[in-house]
Amino acid sequence: MARKTGSHSEITGPRIRAAAEHLFARHGYAAVSMRQIAAEVGVQAGALYLYTPDKQSLLADLMRDHLDGLLAACAALPPVNGPEARLDQFARFHIGYHIDRPDAVFVAYMELRNLEPANFTAIEALRRRYENTLEAILRDGRAAGVFAVPDTKLATLALIAMLTGVTNWYREGGRLGRAEVEAIYAAMALNAVGASPLPTR
Amino acid sequence: MARKTGSHSEITGPRIRAAAEHLFARHGYAAVSMRQIAAEVGVQAGALYLYTPDKQSLLADLMRDHLDGLLAACAALPPVNGPEARLDQFARFHIGYHIDRPDAVFVAYMELRNLEPANFTAIEALRRRYENTLEAILRDGRAAGVFAVPDTKLATLALIAMLTGVTNWYREGGRLGRAEVEAIYAAMALNAVGASPLPTR
DNA sequence: GTCTATACGCCGATAGAC
DNA sequence: GTCTATCGGCGTATAGAC
Numbered sequence: 001m002a003r004k005t006g007s008h009s010e011i012t013g014p015r016i017r018a019a020a021e022h023l024f025a026r027h028g029y030a031a032v033s034m035r036q037i038a039a040e041v042g043v044q045a046g047a048l049y050l051y052t053p054d055k056q057s058l059l060a061d062l063m064r065d066h067l068d069g070l071l072a073a074c075a076a077l078p079p080v081n082g083p084e085a086r087l088d089q090f091a092r093f094h095i096g097y098h099i100d101r102p103d104a105v106f107v108a109y110m111e112l113r114n115l116e117p118a119n120f121t122a123i124e125a126l127r128r129r130y131e132n133t134l135e136a137i138l139r140d141g142r143a144a145g146v147f148a149v150p151d152t153k154l155a156t157l158a159l160i161a162m163l164t165g166v167t168n169w170y171r172e173g174g175r176l177g178r179a180e181v182e183a184i185y186a187a188m189a190l191n192a193v194g195a196s197p198l199p200t201r
Numbered sequence: 202m203a204r205k206t207g208s209h210s211e212i213t214g215p216r217i218r219a220a221a222e223h224l225f226a227r228h229g230y231a232a233v234s235m236r237q238i239a240a241e242v243g244v245q246a247g248a249l250y251l252y253t254p255d256k257q258s259l260l261a262d263l264m265r266d267h268l269d270g271l272l273a274a275c276a277a278l279p280p281v282n283g284p285e286a287r288l289d290q291f292a293r294f295h296i297g298y299h300i301d302r303p304d305a306v307f308v309a310y311m312e313l314r315n316l317e318p319a320n321f322t323a324i325e326a327l328r329r330r331y332e333n334t335l336e337a338i339l340r341d342g343r344a345a346g347v348f349a350v351p352d353t354k355l356a357t358l359a360l361i362a363m364l365t366g367v368t369n370w371y372r373e374g375g376r377l378g379r380a381e382v383e384a385i386y387a388a389m390a391l392n393a394v395g396a397s398p399l400p401t402r
Numbered sequence: 403g404t405c406t407a408t409a410c411g412c413c414g415a416t417a418g419a420c
Numbered sequence: 421g422t423c424t425a426t427c428g429g430c431g432t433a434t435a436g437a438c
Contacts, residue, residue: 008421028314031231034414047422049415110311113229150385154377158389161366162359169358176355184351188359192393209403234431248404250433 013051015041020058025103029059029114059111060119066104067126073097074133083141084195090134091186094163099178105167131156138193148194159189214252216242221259226304230260230315260312261320267305268327274298275334284342285396291335292387295364300379303368310365332357339394349395360390 019040023032034055038045052058073093080089098105108123115123135156141147149155163185170181187197220241224233235256239246253259274294281290299306309324316324336357342348350356364386371382388398 012421026314028229028231030229031315033412035412043421044423045414046416046424050421055414113227114232150388151377154382154385155389157366157370158363158386161369162363162393165358165362165366168362176352181355184355185359187351188356188393191395192363192389194392213403235433236431244403245405246432247406247434251403256432 012041012043012047016048016051017058017062021062021103021107024059024062024111025106029055029107029111056116056119059107060115060123062104063108063111063115063119063123064126066101066108067123067130070097071126071130074130083137083144083146084190084198086137087141087147087190087193087195088186088198090137091159091163091189092182094160095166095182095185096178098164098167099170099181102167102170105164109164131160134160141193141195146195155193159192162192163189213242213244213248217249217252218259218263222263222304222308225260225263225312226307230256230308230312257317257320260308261316261324263305264309264312264316264320264324265327267302267309268324268331271298272327272331275331284338284345284347285391285399287338288342288348288391288394288396289387289399291338292360292364292390293383295361296367296383296386297379299365299368300371300382303371306365306368332361335361342394342396347396356394360393363393364390 016037020032020037023037023040034048035045037058038048041048048058052061074090074097077089077093080086108127112120112123135152138147138149138152138155138159142149142152166181166185170176176184190197217238221233221238224238224241235249236246238259239249242249253262275291275298278290278294281287309328313321313324336353339348339350339353339356339360343350343353367382367386371377377385391398
């Protein structure tokens with residue numbers, strides 16, 4: 001027990017990242033000062049620079065880690081057969097993953113314009129890779145004749161915008177439960193591309 | 202001709218608002234300084250305060266004017282018969298209106314968190330009124346048995362998110378024309394709520 | 403109506419004590 | 421590993437000359 005006041009290296013780093021994510025999501029990157037982040041963690045501003053070279057890296061790392069996690073989780077989905085089942089799975093996954101990480105999602109979608117060019121390019125590439133996994137599903141579905149989409153790129157962006165919008169209103173313990181929300185959005189996504197809805201799971 | 206350097210009252214005000222809207226959209230409210238806005242207009246920073254009491258009012262006024270215009274334009278749509286036609290009309294209107302004002306839309310959707318509480322409440326009420334016009338269409342359609350939506354509130358938010366997403370990628374002179382984009386989105390919206398698509402106009 | 407000058411505070415980041 | 425103290429700069433907003 002009773003420990004010296006110093007040496008909290010293993011926990012301070014993550015706490016700084018968590019505080020930054022929370023404050024960036026709530027007030028925006030530009031509106032949050034390093035002093036505010038430090039205060040939230042309970043250290044002085046100078047101590048932050050033991051864990052990040054500067055404020056910009058803090059933002060870029062948060063966004064990169066979020067997108068890396070998203071891509072990894074998406075790649076780890078169990079294989080399913082047929083475009084309809086794949087779109088259903090993707091929609092439910094997207095909703096669930098985003099519902100669980102509202103702050104990270106908010107930062108990753110809203111702070112792109114505050115990234116320096118090099119960081120922007122890198123983050124944008126990750127986002128594009130994620131979109132491409134959805135577009136591949138839509139292309140396969142169209143080729144198989146089960147989706148009716150005039151333009152797969154447009155449909156991809158429309159679906160992602162619709163699904164991501166869940167983070168604007170969903171609150172834990174609200175009127176609609178998580179599984180319900182996933183099911184409704186998945187059904188709307190399938191309908192939107194002209195697929196026959198899947199039987200309820 | 203040859204006019205004194207002063208007295209540009211009628212044009213400086215709108216130019217300040219236009220510059221602020223553009224810069225806020227591009228870099229975010231918190232990241233833009235009054236000095237930058239003044240520089241864009243070609244006046245000194247102090248002169249801005251002849252046209253706005255402070256920076257916060259500049260933001261709130263931009264957002265309020267945008268939403269007022271949106272509501273007025275929406276209310277002025279010609280009447281059409283039947284939920285499907287009304288949803289089709291709403292979707293095309295929403296896409297078109299948003300495509301024409303990308304900066305205003307961006308600011309109105311992204312800078313809510315930078316509004317002081319009183320301004321936030323007022324702006325949020327306008328946004329809610331707009332959403333309600335869509336929800337009324339969905340409720341009527343469900344009552345008439347032509348839309349299949351488990352929850353009209355959720356469907357409203359999902360559709361608005363999908364439609365508004367167009368501003369993230371649409372560019373004048375791009376691969377897809379404006380009418381094409383409107384038609385595709387409107388068809389996706391109708392599909393999403395389980396309506397039979399309208400015959401192509 | 404616009405300018406210049408300025409008040410006053412907070413910003414990100416660093417240096418050096420402990 | 422954290423703190424205190426500090427640097428130079430830029431932020432919003434105002435005062436007063438023209």
